[in-house]
Amino acid sequence: MRFIDECEIRVEAGNGGNGAVAFRREKYVPMGGPAGGDGGRGGDVVFVAASGLGSLHDFTHQTALRAEHGQKGMGKDCYGRAGRDLIVRVPVGTVVYDAATREKLAEITEADVPVVIAKGGKGGRGNMHFATPVDRAPRRADPGEPGEQRDLYLELKVMADVGLLGFPNVGKSTLISSVSRARPKIADYPFTTLTPHLGVVAVGDARKGEGRSFVLADIPGLIPGASEGHGLGTRFLRHLERTRALLHLITISDDPERTPLADYEALRHELAAHDPGLAALPELVVVTKADLPDVQALYPELQQELESRGKRVFLISAVTHEGLPALLGAALELIDEAGLRERAEDEKAEDAEADEELPGG
Ligand SMILES: Nc1nc2c(ncn2[C@@H]2O[C@H](COP(=O)(O)OP(=O)(O)OP(=O)(O)O)[C@@H](O)[C@H]2O)c(=O)[nH]1
Ligand SMILES: [Mg+2]
Numbered sequence: 001m002r003f004i005d006e007c008e009i010r011v012e013a014g015n016g017g018n019g020a021v022a023f024r025r026e027k028y029v030p031m032g033g034p035a036g037g038d039g040g041r042g043g044d045v046v047f048v049a050a051s052g053l054g055s056l057h058d059f060t061h062q063t064a065l066r067a068e069h070g071q072k073g074m075g076k077d078c079y080g081r082a083g084r085d086l087i088v089r090v091p092v093g094t095v096v097y098d099a100a101t102r103e104k105l106a107e108i109t110e111a112d113v114p115v116v117i118a119k120g121g122k123g124g125r126g127n128m129h130f131a132t133p134v135d136r137a138p139r140r141a142d143p144g145e146p147g148e149q150r151d152l153y154l155e156l157k158v159m160a161d162v163g164l165l166g167f168p169n170v171g172k173s174t175l176i177s178s179v180s181r182a183r184p185k186i187a188d189y190p191f192t193t194l195t196p197h198l199g200v201v202a203v204g205d206a207r208k209g210e211g212r213s214f215v216l217a218d219i220p221g222l223i224p225g226a227s228e229g230h231g232l233g234t235r236f237l238r239h240l241e242r243t244r245a246l247l248h249l250i251t252i253s254d255d256p257e258r259t260p261l262a263d264y265e266a267l268r269h270e271l272a273a274h275d276p277g278l279a280a281l282p283e284l285v286v287v288t289k290a291d292l293p294d295v296q297a298l299y300p301e302l303q304q305e306l307e308s309r310g311k312r313v314f315l316i317s318a319v320t321h322e323g324l325p326a327l328l329g330a331a332l333e334l335i336d337e338a339g340l341r342e343r344a345e346d347e348k349a350e351d352a353e354a355d356e357e358l359p360g361g
Pocket of ligand 1: 166167168169170171172173174175185186187188189190191192193194219220221222288289290291292316317318319320
C-alpha cells in the first residue's frame, strides 16, 4: 500500500427534508386540519479515528464523501426519516483543514472519538405547526436547511514517541529494523526510505513483567538545505512534531568533505530553521556503524566534543547490536521524563483554572 500523508477531499452533509403541506381527510370530517409533518434532518459527516489505519490512501479514490439527505415530511402528521450519518474512518493523527483558507478545523488524536466535520441540515417544519385560530388551514411549511459542504485538506502526522533523524545512509532504517518489526527498505544509497515507517520497540523483559514499549518513527534522510526544499525537503519532518524525543544519527561517509560533527551541526541548523519546537525536543546523539574500524577510531574524539557541549552520546552497531540496550533504555527514560513534564504542566493549567474560579483568590 502506498503511503499517503496528505490529500484533498470534499465533504457534503445531508440536506434537511422539506416540511409537508397536507390536510386531514377523514370520513365525516369535511374540513380537516393541517397534518403535514416535518422533514427529517440531514446526516452528518463524522470522522472517527481508527488506530489500525496508517495512511490516507483510501481517500485518493474518492472525490466527495456524502451523508444521506433527510426524508421530506408527509401527510397524516408523519415526520420524514433522518438521513444516516456518514461515518468516515481516518488514521489517528489526521489533521483536518479548510482547503481554501487552511484554517485548522480538527485534529484527530484519539481513537474511537467521533468528530462532526460537516453538520446535516435541519428538517423543515410541516404545516401542522402553523395553524393559528385565524388560519386553521395554513399552506405554509418550511423547506429543509441545506447540509454543510466543505472542501477539506487532510494531513496525517504519524504518532510516535521517538523519531529518528539523520543524513541519508546513516543507518536509520537498519536501526528500526533491528529493534522492531518495522521493515523499511535498506540499501547502500541515499534516499532509500521515501515514506515514514513506524516500529514498536519492546524494552526490558516482558516475561518478568518488566516489559515496556514505545513507538519509533523512521523518516527519509535529510540534507543541508532541506528546510528550503533540498532533497526530499522537510515534508516528512512534521512526522517528528508529535514525538517526545529525537535520536540524531551520525556516522562516517564516503564524502571527504563531510565529517560526522559537521553533519550533526548541519542538520541541527535545518531543524531549527524549520521548526524551533522540533529543535527543542530532547535529543540523544547516536554514532552508528560501530562495527567499522574507521568509526571506532573516530569515536573517542567525537564523543568528547559532543559531551563537552552537553550532549548525550551513544555508540551503536545495528549489525552486532552493540550499544542498543543502553540506547533504548535512555530513549525510554526521555519518554518518561517528557510524560512527567506534560502531567505537571496539565496540573499547573488545572490549578490556574481553579484559582480563577475562587472569589478573591
Ligand atoms: N557496517 C554497518 N553498516 C550499516 C549499519 N547500519 C546500516 N548500515 C548500512 O548502511 C547503509 C544504509 O543503511 P539504511 O538503514 O538504509 O540508511 P538510512 O539512514 O535509512 O538511509 P535513507 O533511508 O536513505 O535515509 C546500508 O547499506 C546498511 O547496510 C551498521 O550498524 N554497520
Ligand atoms: Mg532509510
